[in-house]
Amino acid sequence: MAEMVAAEMVANVHSVAVSVGDHVDAGATLLILESMKMEIPVLCEDGGLVSDVKVGPGDVVQEGDVLVVIS
Structure with missing residues (x-):
């Protein structure tokens, strides 16, 4: 099952440390x-393979927006 890592607050994406x-x-x-x-920092709860990165540096995210998908 995929882990959807979501934003916990309204924020700007400063940097992305992972790639698909x-x-x-x-x-x-x-x-x-x-x-x-x-x-x-946004941390991974469970290990796995990064299957999607939905944001990039400079993006503005809202609370609940999916940032990264781990499978």
Whole structure:
């Protein structure tokens, strides 16, 4: 089953640390969000294969938006 990693707040995407096809471990940083001048790392809960990256640097995301899909 795929893990949909979603934004927990309205933020700007500062940087993306993974690409489609990357294998990631639990706890790995997937991307960095920026909100109110704070950088917030978004971590992978379970390891797996990155099957989709839905955002890029500079994008604005809303709470609940899917950022990365891990399968």
